[in-house]
Amino acid sequence: MLPRIILASLRTRKTSATLIVVAIALSLVMIVGIERLRHQVRANFASTVSGIDLIVSARGGPMNILLYSVFRLSDPTAGIRWQTVQHLADHPDVKWWIPIALGDSHRGFPVVATNDSYLAHYRYGRDRALSLASGEWFAGADQVVLGSAVAQRLGYRLGDDIVLAHGASGPAIIEHDNHPFTVVGVLAATGTPVDQSVHISLAGMAAIHSGGQFRSGLPPLPGQRADTPDSVNAVMLGLQRRTAVLSLQRELSRYKAEPLSAIIPGVQLQRLWRMTAVGENALRATSLAVLLVALLVLVSTILAALEGRRHELAVLRAAGAGRLAVYGVIVGESLFLTLIGSLLGLTLLFVAQWALAPLALAEWSLRLPDSFLSLRELPTLAAILLAGSLAGMIPAEKAFRNSLADGLTPRN
Amino acid sequence: MVLELDNLRYQHPGQARPFIHIDHFALQPGERVLLHGPSGCGKSTLLSLVTGIRPARQGHIRVAGKPFSSLSQRRRDAFRADHIGVIFQAFNLLPYLSGVENVCLSAGFSRRRCERAGASNHRQRRDAAQDLLNRLGLDAATSVLPAWQLSFGQQQRVAAARALFGKPGLIIADEPTSALDTDSRDTLLTLLCEQCEDAGSALLMVSHDSQVADRFHRSVAFSALNGGGHHAA
Numbered sequence: 001m002l003p004r005i006i007l008a009s010l011r012t013r014k015t016s017a018t019l020i021v022v023a024i025a026l027s028l029v030m031i032v033g034i035e036r037l038r039h040q041v042r043a044n045f046a047s048t049v050s051g052i053d054l055i056v057s058a059r060g061g062p063m064n065i066l067l068y069s070v071f072r073l074s075d076p077t078a079g080i081r082w083q084t085v086q087h088l089a090d091h092p093d094v095k096w097w098i099p100i101a102l103g104d105s106h107r108g109f110p111v112v113a114t115n116d117s118y119l120a121h122y123r124y125g126r127d128r129a130l131s132l133a134s135g136e137w138f139a140g141a142d143q144v145v146l147g148s149a150v151a152q153r154l155g156y157r158l159g160d161d162i163v164l165a166h167g168a169s170g171p172a173i174i175e176h177d178n179h180p181f182t183v184v185g186v187l188a189a190t191g192t193p194v195d196q197s198v199h200i201s202l203a204g205m206a207a208i209h210s211g212g213q214f215r216s217g218l219p220p221l222p223g224q225r226a227d228t229p230d231s232v233n234a235v236m237l238g239l240q241r242r243t244a245v246l247s248l249q250r251e252l253s254r255y256k257a258e259p260l261s262a263i264i265p266g267v268q269l270q271r272l273w274r275m276t277a278v279g280e281n282a283l284r285a286t287s288l289a290v291l292l293v294a295l296l297v298l299v300s301t302i303l304a305a306l307e308g309r310r311h312e313l314a315v316l317r318a319a320g321a322g323r324l325a326v327y328g329v330i331v332g333e334s335l336f337l338t339l340i341g342s343l344l345g346l347t348l349l350f351v352a353q354w355a356l357a358p359l360a361l362a363e364w365s366l367r368l369p370d371s372f373l374s375l376r377e378l379p380t381l382a383a384i385l386l387a388g389s390l391a392g393m394i395p396a397e398k399a400f401r402n403s404l405a406d407g408l409t410p411r412n
Numbered sequence: 413m414v415l416e417l418d419n420l421r422y423q424h425p426g427q428a429r430p431f432i433h434i435d436h437f438a439l440q441p442g443e444r445v446l447l448h449g450p451s452g453c454g455k456s457t458l459l460s461l462v463t464g465i466r467p468a469r470q471g472h473i474r475v476a477g478k479p480f481s482s483l484s485q486r487r488r489d490a491f492r493a494d495h496i497g498v499i500f501q502a503f504n505l506l507p508y509l510s511g512v513e514n515v516c517l518s519a520g521f522s523r524r525r526c527e528r529a530g531a532s533n534h535r536q537r538r539d540a541a542q543d544l545l546n547r548l549g550l551d552a553a554t555s556v557l558p559a560w561q562l563s564f565g566q567q568q569r570v571a572a573a574r575a576l577f578g579k580p581g582l583i584i585a586d587e588p589t590s591a592l593d594t595d596s597r598d599t600l601l602t603l604l605c606e607q608c609e610d611a612g613s614a615l616l617m618v619s620h621d622s623q624v625a626d627r628f629h630r631s632v633a634f635s636a637l638n639g640g641g642h643h644a645a
Contacts, residue, residue, distance in 0.1 A: 233431065317489075323489070
């Protein structure tokens with residue numbers, strides 16, 4: 001009977017009920033949306049470095065090394081010599097190695113010079129290997145493999161020629177226009193910075209910076225090998241045994257030939273999250289404030305309606321309704337509005353995720369969640385519903401007191 | 413005795429002298445009593461005390477032999493649901509519920525009234541409510557309309573049906589006819605008295621209008637009953 005009374009009574013106050021529902025829905029979109037985004041960004045970052053045990057680079061700040069080598073978010077440090085790379089490759093603890101040479105770009109997308117190990121050993125997400133959506137991995141120094149977002153944004157197809165520019169981003173100042181590259185492959189989307197990268201061989205990078213023209217078949221300059229560069233910026237390592245990570249890290253930090261830094265990506269990510277926690281907490285506090293405002297709107301709207309509902313409550317009291325039933329009607333109403341608002345919010349979020357997913361993947365290589373509600377969010381939802389019911393207690397108590405003061409008949 | 417008041421006193425907060433001061437008053441089972449007096453004299457306050465919505469701090473009220481006034485608020489509410497039917501002067505109904513649903517409100521708060529109405533499930537309750545409405549002159553088509561669409565006379569009959577549902581021992585009516593014209597007033601009173609007789613319910617009706625006294629077993633002036641130091645407002 002109470003549900004019928006709540007619904008029928010709300011139907012006479014449609015406008016204010018709708019506004020409350022919308023306010024609660026929007027605050028839920030903020031709270032759950034921010035939390036999902038935060039979680040997803042972390043998952044994306046973790047996914048990007050999931051297979052890498054160590055990243056070796058010239059000595060520098062560990063955070064900077066992580067950000068430039070994997071996420072292309074910062075400027076590369078100086079290179080490490082090819083002999084050092086060779087030393088790493090031959091080290092007994094090392095299972096696989098991926099050289100990374102940076103510094104060029106193509107229309108704002110970073111160019112990554114690497115070798116076949118990249119395709120063979122780089123892992124993202126839960127041990128997923130890279131795969132080609134079309135074409136094949138580069139074999140020659142004049143071939144390029146595009147990340148999925150690059151191919152999509154710039155509309156390139158296999159066989160297109162592109163020109164790389166010196167410098168990391170922005171409108172290029174110097175173009176390596178005497179060395180056009182041919183697109184031979186496009187990688188499948190991964191939701192990592194790989195999608196935003198342009199991949200060439202180390203030989204290709206060496207060629208465009210040596211001034212030699214590999215297409216014309218001229219021999220390389222004296223003292224320069226055409227197939228390898230002088231140096232690379234970083235080397236990603238996969239180890240035979242993960243337990244060897246710390247000892248190898250120590251060993252490399254004492255490397256004699258040149259000063260090196262070896263970082264454990266997972267550890268740096270944890271540091272990064274500790275650094276960003278302040279900002280995240282500020283966002284969370286903001287969304288909590290929005291929820292609080294929505295709940296205050298709920299309380300004040302129900303309170304304001306009570307004056308007009310005195311007769312309604314007197315009728316219920318006369319028919320035998322006690323405190324429990326009066327609370328049932330008022331708290332039931334606020335719980336119902338909170339529930340509908342929450343469901344509306346979750347639906348809005350779900351639709352937004354669905355609509356924005358392709359854009360987020362193409363623009364930021366961010367995979368949006370595709371869930372309506374995850375187990376992890378249940379406590380948040382429960383807390384919102386609880387807050388909605390508690391908010392209803394205030395007008396409920398007032399309604400009950402009114403009914404005592406009014407006695408049998410409220411004054412008009 | 414279905415209702416017994418002993419040495420009942422009530423004063424509003426901040427008042428020096430009791431507003432209500434009744435030494436003794438009693439109602440036999442099935443007895444119909446008219447309590448008349450000018451408006452504002454404290455009749456409504458008395459009814460709030462008798463129905464237990466307002467707590468009586470001094471004196472005794474017994475309903476169906478039970479020391480009603482010394483029960484907790486919660487048990488008074490439950491007791492009222494079981495044993496007392498209430499009809500107001502106006503605004504008796506939840507406007508957004510149908511006539512039948514309004515009558516069923518009584519059933520929703522009291523299992524005993526459902527039992528006495530012989531209605532154990534939802535359908536039987538509706539049937540019993542409709543039956544009662546029929547006897548009060550409302551047909552099925554009218555009874556399912558939302559209450560706000562009913563005429564005032566029809567609304568009061570729905571209110572009477574709600575009060576009578578499940579044959580409570582005591583019906584309390586607070587000026588139920590004061591907003592009706594003479595014809596409607598007579599119809600409603602006839603029907604109400606008939607149904608009280610049928611149900612065996614006692615009726616305590618408060619009115620400023622003593623012309624209707626001939627339908628009651630007894631007629632009592634409120635001023636004679638309220639023997640305390642009351643001054644009319």
